[in-house]
Amino acid sequence: DIQMTQSPSTLSASVGDRVTITCRASQSISSWLAWYQQKPGTAPKLLIYKASSLETGVPSRFSGSGSGTEFTLTISSLQPDDFATYYCQQYNFYPWTFGQGTKVEIK
């Protein structure tokens, strides 16, 4: 199975900060990567697919980049609503696998 590793596991930031989360795959997955946001007590929400395509309705402060084995999720200016846990997921190789998550906390 493809192993997905996110860093950092926890990130402390302030409103207005630029935030970057990294996701690494154990082998090349081309651009077949999705990012999800999960707030406590709620289901994950799709943010980005195909590494950099923004899901409809997702604010433009979210962006994704990368290909092959290294990917990033960037929040250009962190808003109060963005404090959550973020997961990457590869969908190039079955079975589908997720990163362990990155929790974005208030600094």
Added chain:
Amino acid sequence: EVQLVESGGGLVQPGRSLRLSCAASGFTFDDYAMHWVRQAPGKGLEWVSGVSWDSSSIGYADSVMGRFTISRDNAKNSLYLQMSSLRAEDMALYYCAKGTSSMTTVMNYFDYWGQGTLVTVSS
């Protein structure tokens, strides 16, 4: 509006069985693969199982292979997960998720999720 509503979770003893259901609406159910993804308390996401639009292709995570059975009823817009020989490590919130492909083993990410149903395995 896409809606996925899970049900059937609860407290079950180790070794016993439980059947989860997911009622779907707001999209053409039989156009897409459907999946179950679980999240143990305080942990990350784990894909559990998926079924293609026509039930011809089914997949399971190694951790549940041989114990869980996924199925769907397109006439009822419903997805199911029959779980047997439950273990403590199966305790989790189980999400029903809509795939983005018609086939379970081809290019699936998850664009809609239900609210989850909690399975507690304890004696």
